[in-house]
Amino acid sequence: MYAFVTGPLAWLSFGIFFVGILVRIVIYIRGLNWQMDRVAYQAFPAAGIRGAVRSVVYWLLPYGTHSWRYYPFFTLLVFVFHICLLVTPVFLLGHNLLLQERWGFSLWTLPEGVADGMTVALIIAGVFILLRRIALPEVRILTKPYDILVLVIAVAPFVTGFCAYHQLGNYDAWLIAHILSGELMLVAIPLTKLSHFALFFLSRIQLGMDFGIKRGGMKNKGMAW
Amino acid sequence: MPEGKLCNKQTVDTKEQLNALLADKSGKQYYQELKALDVDGDALWATLQKTCKSRLRTWLEICAHCGMCADSCYFYLANNKDPKQVPSYKIQSTLGELVKRKGQVDAAFMEHVMDVAWSQCSCCNRCGMYCPFGIDMGVMFGYLRGLCFSQGFVPWELKIGSGMHRIYRAQMDVTTEDWVETCEWMVEEYEDDWPKLEIPVDKPNADFIYTVNAREVKHYPEDLAEAAILFHIAGENWTVPSEGWEETSLAMFAGDWAACKMQVESVYDAMDRLKPKRMVVTECGHAYRATVIEGPYWAGLKNGQTPVESIHYVEWVAEALRSGKLKIDPSKRIKEPVTYQDSCNYIRNAGLKESAREIMSHIAEDFIEMKPCKEHNFCCGGGGGLNGIGRYREQRNIGLKVKRDQILATGAKLVVAPCHNCWDAIRDLEEIFHIGIRWSFLKPLLLKMVEVPEHLKPEE
Structure with a gap:
């Protein structure tokens, strides 16, 4: 079982992840149309790039925009959640040992205590994000089972990984569950709204170019996100 | 396929159609027919497949x-x-449901979509600034309005408005003759006070053509005179086109994209014909947009x-003040607290x-910003065509509360509102809530405080 999930299944899920993301990016860009979107994407490259960079960078900075500052607590949850989600698995000691064993190289790794703390932080942030969905009427009305499912898919590898690392109960079962849930997430990224992994950037770049080229970017210092 | 006599999928291209619609007081019959209007789901789906692409699909997904x-939404707050x-x-x-159901919806659903698209969103685009993914729902509602229009589900006034553009190339029934006569009339009215005042029509190669809102021509011709006087004082070499003078677009509010094209092409044709260096657009927000x-x-x-560089009236005024073409008499600057309505x-x-x-730095001594302001400002509450739709008057009036509270918080009793829709909305909010404010375009304010060169004054 272990050999299967870390062998063919791993190859398959990484394959779907990488190819899927690439396909999403290509489809997105090909579907843009200067006249239908009413943005002259190619006419003013400098203004376009400037608008795009501003639109991405300000939103990547914690509390970098009016909106992030308007919702300080939720912003904290969002950044903790995403930073932990992206950093922990890539720089986890265990994952890098595996990488060393299979591929003969590894990345810089997080001290185990820090990785553990980040996992817990992510799970707590996930719980609060879920509670917020239920508690706030303006979020509850938008929430569909699909939104909860996507959240569960994103958090599951961390819960199972945490249980396996701390050997709570049956280690082998947790380990298999961890690997499967991680693979499920990889597959889900291009196929569900987790595609915002890539589409966040494309969508922000698009709107940034819209404001940068057409909606005022060439008349002032740029949109005050 | 049932199509109403007044409410149908046809565009309004003749005066007969237009008059029939206008004769239907408040669109009573029109809205009754709307309830029975058939939805062409296949056509809707075909349009969605062709036009709801990357950007919109991704936003929905x-x-x-x-x-x-x-x-971020003033309707939500209000x-x-x-x-x-x-x-x-x-x-x-x-829109999300339309896509999910592949366009297969009924008239009741489309009526609901119409109500949401015109009474719960003024396409101010503020939400787009607050979404981490940059989902601009103002853009999406603009698109949705186009879908509604294509199926005949559009508020009565905007069906008329888009018809006006199709027939008159103006949002009102103002003909070329009416327009040129109004220009002449305004010169006659004011030339005693302003010797050599002129509104040159169709002068080629001017420094700029000036284009307006048909409402100014029909209901506030003095606005045109004020513009002319200020250009006269500033010594501008300007002109107005006899055709292609109308900047506004009720067709844009209606989602009638073909009429939008006809309207703007009339202006671009004037540019090609008269070859001005630039165009200056009157104090109107949506017209410029x-x-x-x-x-x-x-x-x-x-x-x-x-085709030629185009600037808004506020850009022209800022330039004229900066370059000294217009000089403000320091003793006549606005002394009282004054605020500014940022048009979306x-x-x-x-x-x-x-x-x-x-x-504002030139004309006011005590300028107080609204909070929030600049690109984060709230819509006046009357944008997106909302001011002009009787069916949604109540919803519009509720939405005005946000602007009312913003103005009250500044403590200013005077609001500078260089945009027709903002100006109207602020006038209406004063009529409804009686908060004791005044509101003004820039032109009348400027005229009261600019220094007039000796040689332009009438001889005693």
Whole structure:
């Protein structure tokens, strides 16, 4: 079982992840149309790039925009959640040992205590994000089972990984569950709204170019996100 | 396929059609027929497949349903935070459903979509600034309005409005003759006070052509005179085109993209014909948005620019004050606290916040910003065509509360509102809430405080 999930299944899920993301990016860009979107994407490259960079960078900075500052607590949850989600698995000691064993190289790794703390932080942030969905009427009305499912898919590898690392109960079962849930997430990224992994950037770049080229970017210092 | 006599999928291209619609008081029969209007689901789906691409599809799909757009929407705030006013909910339950059902919907659903698209969103685009993914629901509602229009589901006044553009190339029944006569009439009215005042019509190669809002011609011709006097004082070499003088676009509010194209092309034709160096647009927000910002795309101009450089009136005023073409008499500057209404269409969506501030620094001694302001300002409450739709008057009036409270918080009793829709909305909010404010375009204020060169004064 272990050999299967870390062998063919791993190859398959990484394959779907990488190819899927690439396909999403290509489809997105090909579907843009200067006249239908009413943005002259190619006419003013400098203004376009400037608008795009501003639109991405300000939103990547914690509390970098009016909106992030308007919702300080939720912003904290969002950044903790995403930073932990992206950093922990890539720089986890265990994952890098595996990488060393299979591929003969590894990345810089997080001290185990820090990785553990980040996992817990992510799970707590996930719980609060879920509670917020239920508690706030303006979020509850938008929430569909699909939104909860996507959240569960994103958090599951961390819960199972945490249980396996701390050997709570049956280690082998947790380990298999961890690997499967991680693979499920990889597959889900291009196929569900987790595609915002890539589409966040494309969508922000698009709107940034819209404001940068057409909606005022060439008349002032740029949109005050 | 049942089509109403007045409410149908046909565009209004003849005076007979237009008169029939106008004769239907408040659109009573029109809205009755609307209830029975058949929806061509296949056509709707074909349009969706062809036009709902990358940007819109992605926005519909990746919306995280996080609710961060909620407080950005003045309708949500004005309606006691009704969750049904959350922008994401409004667009997902309308455009999102249309896509999900592949266009197979009935008249009752389309009527609901129409009501949401015109009475719960003024396309101010503020939500787009508060969404982490940059989902601009104002853009989406603009698109949705186009879908509604194609199926005949459009508010009565806007069906008429788009027809006006199709027939008169103006939002009102103002003909070329009416327009030129109004120009002449205004010169006659004011030339005693302003010797050599002129409104040159169709003068080729001028420094700029000046284009207006048909409402000024029909209802406030003195606005045109004031513009002419200020250009006269500034010593400008300007002209107005006899055709292609109308900047506004009720067709844009209606989602009638073909009429939008016809309208802006009339202006671009005037540019080609008269070869001015630039164009100056009157104090109107949506007019500038339509003809300068969106228009080039409707007309298929690949660089997204008008044939000659086009500036808004606030840019012209800022330039004239900076260069000294217009000089303000320091003793006549506005002494009382005064605030400025940032129009969504030329501030948030066209980047002219600094021009407005520059003007205020010249004309006001106690300028107080609204909070929030500049590109983060709230819509006046009357944008997107909402001021003119009787069916949604009540919803519009509720929405005005946000602007009322913003103005009250400044403590100013005078609001400078260089945009027709803002000006109207602020006038209406004073009529409804009696908060004791005054409001004004720039032209009358400037005329009261500019220094007039000796040689332009009438001889005693």
